[in-house]
Amino acid sequence: MSSYHPLHDGWTVTAVSSTGQHRPVVAGVPAAVPGCVHTDLLAAGIIDDPYLDDNEDRLTWVGRTDWAYETTFTWTGTADERADLVCEGLDTVATIVLNGIQVGTTANMHRSYRFSVRHLLREGENTLKVLFEAPYGYAEEQRAALGNRPGAYTEPYQFIRKMACNFGWDWGPTLVTAGIWRPIGIHTWSTARLAEVRPLVTLDGPDGRVDVHVTVDRAAQVPLTVTAGVAGVTESVRLAPGERTAVVTLAVPEPELWWPRGYGGQPLYPLTVQLGDGDDVWTKEIGFRSVALDRSDDAFTLVVNGTPVFVKGFNWIPDDCFPSRITRERLAERFGQAIGAGANTLRVWGGGMYESEDFYALADDLGLLVWQDFPFACAAYPEEEPFTQEVEAEARQHVARLAGHPSLAIWCGNNENIEGHADWGWQDSLDGRSWGAGFYYDLLPKIVAELDPTRPYWPGSPYSGAPDLPPNDPAKGTVHIWTVWNSHDYTHYAAYTPRFVAEFGFQGPPAYATLRRAVRDDPLTPVSPGVKHHQKAIDGNEKLLGGLGAHLPRPEGFDDWHYYTQLNQARAMAFGVERFRALAPYCMGTIVWQLNDCWPVTSWAAVDGDARRKPLWYAMRRAYADRLLTFQDSSVAVVNDTGEEWTGELEVVRRSLGGEILAKERHRVAVPPRGVTTWEPPAVVTRPGGPGEVLVATLDGVRALRFFEEDPAVGYPVAEYDTAVEEAEGGLRVSVTARTVVRELAIFPDRLDPLATVDDQLVTLLPGETAVFQISGSDLDRDALTRHPVLRCVNEARP
Template identity: 50%
Template sequence: MARNEQVLNSGWTLSCLGGPGATPGLPGTIRATVPGTVHTDLLAARLIPDPYLDLNEIAVDWVGKCDWRFEKTFNWTDDGSENVDLVFGGLDTFATVVLNGVTLGETANMNRTYRFAVRDHLRAGENHLAVTFESAWTRGEALDKIYEPRPNNYPGPANLMRKMACNFGWDWGPTLVTTGLWKGVTLQSWSTARLGAIRPEITLKGADGHVGIDAEIEGETSDLMLRVSVAGETVTLPAGFAELTIPSPQLWWPTGLGNQPLYDLAIELLAGDTVLDTWQRKIGFRSLRLDTTPDDEGTPFTFVINDVPVYICGANWIPDDCFLPRVTPERYAARIAEAKDANINMLRVWGGGIYETDAFYEECDRQGMLVWQDFLFACAAYPEEGDLPAEIEAEARDNIVRLMPHPSLVLWNGNNENIWGWFDWGWQEALDGRTWGLGYYLDLLPRLVAELDPTRPYWAGSPYSGSMDIHPNDPAHGCTHLWDVWNEIGYEHYADSVPRFCSEFGWQAPPTWATLIQSVHDNPLTPTSPGVWHHQKATIGNDKLLRGLKGHLPEPQNMDDWHFATQLNQARAITFGIEHMRSHRGRNMGAIVWQLNDCWPVNSWAAIDGYGRLKPLWYALRAVYHPHLLTIQPRGEGFSVIAVNERTLFWRGPVTIKRLRFDGTVLAEWTHWRLCADRLSAAELPIPADVATPSDKSNELLVATMHDSTAFYYFTEDIDLALPEPKFSLTVERADESWKVTVAAESFLKDICLFVDRLHPDAEIDDMLVTLLPGQGHVFMVRSLIELDAKTLSSVPVFRCANQLR
């Protein structure tokens, strides 16, 4: 008899069992949604205000401090199966599961799947299922008494339990401690045997693909067979292990380097002619290694895919919503497409969040988006005693096996910043010899990866130099985080070093205007008004925003200028850092900006804000991560123009460098008739001194052009530039379902932005941060539900450029 499945996601109710601050007068039960969370159920019942708005986060704090019960009744008909399992995809977090009055078990990990054998506890007809959740805060207090204090950069007991760490607040996220059945529930019936953990090892041997299947079988295993099919090849072998060779499959490539062909891998468990169970995934064939072979400059950190060293243009990924079930497959697809459109080729799934749902990795497979996956440890010391190690091992086994079929997954990483914390953040004295997680990062996790997923590399941490004998954040070794820039010093200091690979660096800015006024209703609205202030979670974040402007842009005098200047500065800072790193391609082989996305509306380092709107940083990333990057960089006593080519064909042509006044007057010009950047490389060309040396730094710039690529270089910062009053004409005309907005520059215009979301929250524009010389023009395409007019579009605060900041 084949396995049958009954989905149990409907018909749930929710009740509050009380706790500190519980709101009086709650109804006895309300409708619950599965997958879901208590917060979203209460929102749907209009029993709490939206925690994303104003100061409502504080008003709903009681939700996470209460215990809650989910209940449902369901009908069951005995189909004669020998076994019936109750399977929970995800329980958040401390749950007691009771079926028909029988306690099936208790859980303590939101990152695992739980399976309970229930055949003996089911009744023909109606059955009652209850899942009671203890508050993570309450359990945290108990765990705090068991484990001696361990350093933690953020409040809350996340390092004492296996729950999403950023639930307890982060420097970009609210404290919204969720609970609930955050993944689906099924009742699975089976006889004789079923497929357990399936581990496909997918490799290349020469031109051929190789698939090795290690299949765990639960139940009676004698005389069972596996039938494995992929790409037109099928083998039937005794259950346990199977191998196939696929002649010359098409290779799976990261976005920008090739296509992403996927093949259906199907596995059937057979007892004679009877199919007992099935398993199916889409797989891709590609080779992979992480090159960390020491060289004369230290320890490289280079992803080599299909024998091609790939430069990583990346972004860090955090949970896309505080309430995880709201992130649908469609939302994943849209967000990953936005990353791809910004020329990003890798998302790092950060260790303070979750192992994402299958839909995330499936979409990355389809779109060629590489995935760096952290194990879930972040910015804290984790005990290695008690029940925690067993939970961590079970969680790691579960997720390694679940994610290993995906060709997009290219790295398992042990933790985020914990090794760095032990070295530099005063942990050693605070710990006084107590454990802090090193055994997980250097022993348990690499052993599990080697056992379960030996085709993928493992790295112990981010940052990490490859050895505890070398400082973990040494830019000459492994992967580096650059956080003194932003936290302490100006962004010009990105140029102080050339990291082999930078896996975190970032600059903060507010969300788009439409998102800001949708989530905050202060009157007046200022950078320090209560709602705006509450949506700034970084320690002295507003002070850092203003400090970061110093030396670059004037301090803003009103809210409109503050919003524009800080967003512009974010885009400028990240552009500066990435151009510097990419100009050293070869020594540096990757930049992963912090961060792509947000989980709610907030001042943060994100390029896409919490309501899914694109900040100017997104447009800056699209430009600076372009496969053909032309940049002017200081080199020695002078300047060079550098062509960085991430295409698989060489990039060559004449390059022209001009030194101009802002009025367009050409002061010096030089053309080199053939600058050639070979495929996947960078070419450097020194600029003659007479061209590169300004007469008046405040009124001159360098402009380099090569084919369709343009690079600008300014000899001083905006506060010292004699930028002219902006003069331009602007016209608007209808173009099918969009609007064609043409800006014609009559004066030099630096970093033009049209903030069309100020006109309508759903309006979108195709470009930002456009610089025009006098006489040049640019066409912007705008999608808008309302009619646009030239007067409004050409007026502050919709039309902005750096010339207006004085």
């Protein structure tokens, strides 16, 4: 029988040498495995929390230092023929030494490694060392040897197979890690073991088929039996001596189909693969579904089980700079927030990593499609050795590892590298040197076609479908839209008629409690040192203010800045999402940049680095709702992303701000499943008599509002409303009844209690209407809960 012996205890970490960096003495510090140097130094009190204030700036030395991890363990021997040291994740350039003998080297954070060590183990005490070379030193040596390559940042992240955003990004800190970041242990076994199980699931009419590709490692040349079973179907294959691979085919009559959320259920079936009489058993849940990419007429449409899916997604970045801290529970919370905002897809962005098994298993359970970038982002990458063999090895490992997950819908070669080569002036500086094209157009598609032909592959994003086409053409394939935020007002989204928007975003600050925890500035201002440090985008604060444009008043102090910029972020993204959803089926996807943050920062995220939902999240919940009304130019678009027809009387009313009905029209609509219908009401309804008017569209309790002018020009009355606060299950219930129009009402209870949350934000009330907010936590100042700056609206009375 095989067995596994974890080696997670008794580790220490020591700073071995440093490339001219001033650093503290670190010798024999207790180390957590899995973990990394930063978390170990933090736990030991040697460094301050790098997420707070500007502490990050004093930690460059960590990435320029060689590190030695060491432990001793007791070995009592084994009757098994083999004993392998299994390293699931080493970050990154490492030498492994067991009892003074080098057993292997690594240079890829994204790979797992297995080393035969039975001959080196001894009864009693054993010593294991993992020596990590400074990531900066290695990357800079490779850059010097191969020639520089352009990228979005000056850091050398493309010269080391490591999570690129470790080296900093326009939303993340520069914290260059080292360490044993995934489990490590000794696996003992005899005769043979299952080295790889790669289930390929397809549909044949109503029936399912699983081709289970099995690779075994052998310690003995004897006949072997591989048995696979799923959904009550079992088959076996014999391997003759010397054979290492087999395919067990399972035909499953009429399985229940797995669907993305919103399209059906997510039934999962345990697949079990057994070697011999059970010496080695592999089990994983699979789902029966087909996935294809419809490229007809330059479209980009994911088709699941023959049904086109409108992708309502978020881009996903690593949820922590130190991935060993990301638990299944934390992922489940983040996935719940994605689903709560209406998403059916997460795009794993190419500057991060291949995510954990927990990530994909949760996506399977919850019906979230996963778009998986290979880890290449925003740079020209060298194709010379040692990189090509490393890229091939990591891609083979993860394409095989993830093949059984029904949530994984598409592999993508890179993020923005094809665009960078075409449009960012890279070609002159490259002077003919390799930049990654061989990976995206040749190596990676060949690996996907060989190991997992059940899924589509796409060379990169943005990409228009062929290497000689302009890569960021909205009319073809996938587009990234960054004119908005970088240079244009968010209404510029209306100038785009895209097929699929894989990236677009607009910034806003994190929740008040998040910023206040991370920054000790006194006073706290938009330009105080800590706030500026937690803004990594080039000219980010200037763009935040400039982006307010004519939409909102000029901020007077920090509280206004915080509310208005968060509100503007929410409005910008709702405007874009509604525009693109109204174009369906010509446009078949929006993937918002971004869902999450890896630390407390002003960014494009909907959920900030302390897991708090920003106003953007609430706006996305409305914009991604299955049934949506949205004003587009002079028309109303009725968007039905359900499997049922949506019928009823669509009513559009022009009202004065005082509530008076000025004009009204009704129109019978019947919107087919997964369809969009538009209606242009008569001009008597849509043409305003003055700025102080509003259009109100309603259908089956769904509502859309359109004001004819931007807020500063509308001439709102000063908001008047009545509030009531009462006990409710789990907290308080706050009712706000408007006596005038109340524009973009929001309550920020985290200003009173960092643990408090609210169930809704940014609600506009017309005279006589009431909004009810559920507030978590009961130990709150009730008066403060209904006063500035906790309760805000655009047309509020100034305190």
